[in-house]
Amino acid sequence: MNPLQTTIRHAPTGPVLEVNGDLDYTSAGEFRALITALTLQPGQRLVLDLTGLEFCDSSGITAMIVARNHVHAADADIALAAVPDHTLRVLRMVGLDQILALHPDSEAATRP
Amino acid sequence: MCRIGQEPGPHDADNEDDEEGPTAAFAALLEDSVEELYENAPCGYLSTLMDGTIAKINGTLLAWLGQERDAVVGRMRFTDLLTVGGKLYHETHFSPLLRMQGELSGIALEIKEAGGGRIPVLVSSVVKHGGGGEPQLIRTTVFDARDRRAYEEELLGARKAAEQARKEAEADRARLQDALAVLQQSLLPDSLPSVPGLDAAAHYRTASPDRLGGDFYDLFPIDADRFAFFLGDVCGKGPQAAAVTSLTRYTLRAAAVHDPDPVSALTTLNQVLHERYTGGDPRYCTTIFGTLAPDPATGRVTVHLAAGGHPPALVLRGNGKTEYLPTPGGLLVGVLPTATFTAATTVLEPGDTLLLYTDGLTEARTGDDRTALYGDEALLDFAADHAGRSAQDVIQALTGLLDDLGDGLDDDTALLALGAPALTPRTEATA
Incomplete structure (x- = not known):
């Protein structure tokens, strides 16, 4: 079990949230609170950099859907960067790879 | 005993010479x-x-x-x-x-x-x-000792009160467990109906007895010739998840009667869930829904199904071949106002079994450090060893597998096996 750690940096395209550790039943609530407290301008893009994501369960998947709904409500967009294989497999299984933009890394995800 | 100064005592007569000293003045102050x-x-x-x-x-x-x-x-x-x-x-x-x-x-x-x-x-x-x-x-x-006794009684009283509170909490907990068990049962069929020309068996395993699970399954008639089935997994746990499970179960049952086409049924469920749980607290589920048409003449069962966000069904062929029935690209049900679901069709020959499961099984943690997942490949291999067996036998084998996985099961697991019964060898019966 790895505690969830997040850091936010700002790119020209909008906020980039680096997610490290486990996004699971115990940490998803905190993550959802963090996401929904973010203010996005219309046209901005929230990038979740998942390079350091160790584990993601269905609660984590729900948190990503919450993030998507939150940014869409602000007429902004969301993209995932560097999705680890274990999570990519789940995203494909549940069809979310069709509705969340996936990028190989945060550099590609923050290209205007 | 430590004496402070000199108390006047029975031997004070010996000290009378010191009367003028500071000790005497001190003694006078004392007593x-x-x-x-x-x-x-x-x-x-x-x-x-x-x-x-x-x-x-x-x-x-x-x-x-x-x-x-x-x-x-x-x-x-x-x-x-x-x-x-x-x-x-x-x-x-x-x-x-x-x-x-x-x-x-x-x-x-x-x-x-x-x-x-x-x-x-x-x-x-x-x-x-x-x-x-x-x-x-x-x-x-x-x-x-009045103060001391009062204190002891207070302690005793506090202990009795704590004991009483503990008993009440235990009783409350037992009542809650009972209520949860009843609710849990209302989310699943008491028993599977008897379907002519079909073998059916199911199993449900909760990972935690006091958290309502979000897995569900059902099997029910839709007209004279066909039955519908579904199996799925609602996101989350507890009462909120159970409410979604309930809504899902009855929506699918109603949708199946209205239009048994699997993609239509899932589309209806998607609209209902999305409309009900729109906003900051999304609720959704993964589901496989399908219809079964047994053919009494041939013993075959035609299966039409569709899936949204759910791991693919397994087909265990009577001839030993075991394969996934892929339904790629189907989206989680309830996430988007409009969603696509993927349909698939297969025919179960006599002796074939269709196996539906939730990801509690494939996502079970294995290995000494509990970091590896059981996985699709392991399930395929396990199922292959049981191909050609009846639905009951397959479920029984998987129940044993769940026992072996033990506390590696983080999530609830639902299993549903639907098989075309193997033909009784007539040559032997008539010989």
Whole structure:
């Protein structure tokens, strides 16, 4: 079990949230609170950099859907960067790879 | 004993030469006289003859008793001051021990007030011996233990209250468990219906007994010739998840009767869930929904199904071949206002079994460090070993597998096996 750690940096395209550790039943609530407290301008893009994501369960998947709904409500967009294989497999299984933009890394995800 | 300064005592006559020194002034500040100290000490003093007759008693104890000195000295015994229980204890324990040991300390007794009340006290006694070693009298100190008794009673009361609270909490918990079990059962069929030309078996395993699970399955008739089935997994756990499970189950049942096409049924469920749980608290599920059309003439069962966000069904062929029935690209049900679901069709020959499962099984943690997942490949291999067996046998084997996975199961697991019964070998039956 790895505690969830997040850091936010700002790119020209909008906020980039680096997610490290486990996004699971115990940490998803905190993550959802963090996401929904973010203010996005219309046209901005929230990038979740998942390079350091160790584990993601269905609660984590729900948190990503919450993030998507939150940014869409602000007429902004969301993209995932560097999705680890274990999570990519789940995203494909549940069809979310069709509705969340996936990028190989945060550099590609923050290209205007 | 540590003496501070010099108290006036029986040997003060020896110190009279020091009267003018600072010690004397200090002593004068401390006590007026030995008699004064004895009479008004903060504890009771009494001296009794060896038969218990009270020879001397101080004012403090007389005040506690509410007695006059004349009524006590030479007229009463120590035991006359005690309650009935105290008297008994004195006769059976206190007195024999005192005679044996020559002293006793801190014995809890109760003395009687003149008004009828009782005062809890702590009694210490010592036997004074004469020059020849013969016992002369008993000196006794009596400490007021009312505060201490009150404190003990408070402690006892607090302990009783805590015990009561614990019992109530346990009862509440048991009641809640019962309620949860009933609710959980309402989310699943009591038993699978008997379907002509079909073998069906199911199993449900909760990962935690006090958290309502979000897995569900069902099998029910939709018209004279067809049955519908579904199996799925609602996101989250607990009462909120159970509410979604309930909504999902009854929506799918109603949708199936209205239009049994699998993609239509899932589309209806998607609209209902999305409309109901729109906003900041999305609720969704993964589902496989399908219809079964057994053909009595051939023993075959035609399966039409569609899936949204759910791991693919497995087909265990009677000839030993085992394969996934892929339904890629189907989206989680309830996430988007419009969603696509992927349909698939297969025909179960006699001896074939269709297996539906939730990801509690494939996502079970395995290995010594519990970091590896059981996975799709392992399930495929396991199923292949049981191809050609009846639905009941397949479920039984998987139940054993879940037992083996033990606490590696983080999530609930639902299993549903639907098989076309193997044909009874007629040549043998008629031979």
